[in-house]
Amino acid sequence: MPPEHLADFIAEFRAALDARGLSYGMFGHVDAGVLHVRPAIDMKDPEQEKLIRAVSDEVAALTQKYGGLLWGEHGKGVRSEYAPTFFGELYPSLQRVKAAFDPYNQLNPGKIATPAEEDQLIAKDSDPDLLTVDGVPMRGQFDRTIDERAWQAYDAAVYCNGNGTCYNYDVDDPMCPSWKATWDRRHSPKGRASLIREWLRLQSQAGIDVVEESRKKKAEGGWGFIKSFPRRVVNTLSRKQHHDYSHEVYDAMAGCLACKSCAGQCPVKVNVPQFRSQFLEVYHGRYLRRCATT
Ligand code: SF4
Structure with missing residues (x-):
């Protein structure tokens, strides 16, 4: 946006968001006329998803009116x-x-x-x-298929907004040593959060209640461990014959050092050790630990 028009543009932009009752973050580089706007739209809600069209059309027209450009980054x-x-x-x-x-x-x-x-x-x-x-395709369309209880239980993962702060290359910065060592996105907090979200979606799609599975496992304690042993042996021995996305998630979780740098440094506090332990509790209720099979 030409900087001389920025103030008027912002006033009208804010009016467009306020008229829809949206809260938002607005930041940018005023000297260059660059503006970043993040309206808080719950894309899991089909009604709110429709705002994308209405807001985008209005902002595009507004941007053109003030001689700006809609594109950046x-x-x-x-x-x-x-x-x-x-x-x-x-x-x-x-x-x-x-x-x-x-x-x-x-x-x-x-x-x-x-x-x-x-x-x-x-x-x-x-x-x-x-x-x-x-x-x-929008992420919200997939996210809304995740069971609400699972969504709430795995809040340390599902609220990752993909900003990518964890793709940090600074050797003096503690953010995610497993990402720095591998440069493999599956071994970053963002990658792990995405894998968990997809895993939750697939579990919900298959009608599996992972929250209930965890609760039951805790309630049964040692007896549950013994009772499930034959099933876990069978599952483990036959796992190469059946595709299970859980193994891909497991491989990504296995590289996590549980250092908790993500929990402290991620702007939305994606906490890999927390959802990693939740996932492993369910995973090892279905499969034997690797050290027992290799
Ligand atoms: S806890 Fe795991 S995911 Fe989080 S920063 Fe450490 S190694 Fe990376």
């Missing part, structure tokens, strides 16, 4: 539907560039511009082959 691809409007008469040039380097639309198809030659150029308004803000 992450997520520009999923807002591509606004590209023809913003680039206007330059949009066909973008299409020519795309056609020159990616004639078969293989690189990020649907993002920023579609490839087109002279007779197919889109001069204005909209390009139907571009991604739309409400036409892409």
